[in-house]
Amino acid sequence: MAVITLLLALLLAATDQLLKMIVIRDVKPVGSIDIVNGLLKLEYSENTGAAFSMMEGGRWGFLAITVVLCAFFIFAMFCYNNHEFFSRAACVLIVGGGIGNAIDRLVNSYVVDYISISFFPAIFNFADCCIVVGAIFLAIHLLFFTEHGKAEKVIRTK
Numbered sequence: 001m002a003v004i005t006l007l008l009a010l011l012l013a014a015t016d017q018l019l020k021m022i023v024i025r026d027v028k029p030v031g032s033i034d035i036v037n038g039l040l041k042l043e044y045s046e047n048t049g050a051a052f053s054m055m056e057g058g059r060w061g062f063l064a065i066t067v068v069l070c071a072f073f074i075f076a077m078f079c080y081n082n083h084e085f086f087s088r089a090a091c092v093l094i095v096g097g098g099i100g101n102a103i104d105r106l107v108n109s110y111v112v113d114y115i116s117i118s119f120f121p122a123i124f125n126f127a128d129c130c131i132v133v134g135a136i137f138l139a140i141h142l143l144f145f146t147e148h149g150k151a152e153k154v155i156r157t158k
Contacts, residue, residue, distance in 0.1 A: 001083070001088075002077045002078040005077045005091055005092055006074065006095070008092045008096070009074075009091070009092045009093075009095035009096040010096070010099070011096070012092065012093065012095075012096025012097065012127075012130055013095075013096045013100040013127075015100075016096070016097065016101075016126045017103060019125070019126050020100075020112040020125065020126075024112065028044040032116070039117065039119075040115075040116070040117055040118070042114050043115075043123055044114055045112070045113040045114065045123045046108075046110040046111075046113075047112075047113045047123075048109065048111075059105050059110075063102055063106060066098045066101065066102045066105070070094075070095050070099060073091045073094050073095045073098075074091075074095060077091045082146065084145055086137045086141035086144075087137075087138070089137045090134045090135070090137040090138035090141060091134075093131065093133050093137065094130070094134035094135065094138070096127070097127035097128065097129070097130030098127070100125075100127035101125075101127045101128070101131075111125065113125045115129075
């Protein structure tokens with residue numbers, strides 16, 4: 001099951017890269033495209049920082065953090081003994097999104113963002129959505145599907 005989980009994460013990363021290629025081809029030349037008037041638009045943006053463009057220019061630091069976190073979640077895919085839907089989905093989403101944004105940082109030195117919602121101040125991308133939903137799923141798993149006080153016993157190497 002861990003191999004399937006990893007393959008799904010790679011599929012999400014590939015989907016993220018495909019969407020970014022389409023945005024670069026179709027949105028970058030015009031700047032933005034309205035999808036739902038006044039609510040949602042595709043707007044090309046190059047983000048050299050973290051969320052909300054904080055700490056701009058931290059390419060290598062962000063890349064290192066992403067690699068470490070992805071490695072941790074890949075390890076968890078294979079070694080965590082109490083997986084259920086939320087923990088597996090969290091691993092898939094966080095690793096897939098992390099790899100998608102890491103590719104951008106490595107190749108371009110910035111992350112391509114393109115989703116703009118009128119009531120949310122930041123522009124984001126598919127990989128960011130994966131990471132956020134994955135973090136929510138991880139929180140659900142930790143809060144509702146693990147026994148308090150037994151965390152040190154649930155991760156074991158095979």
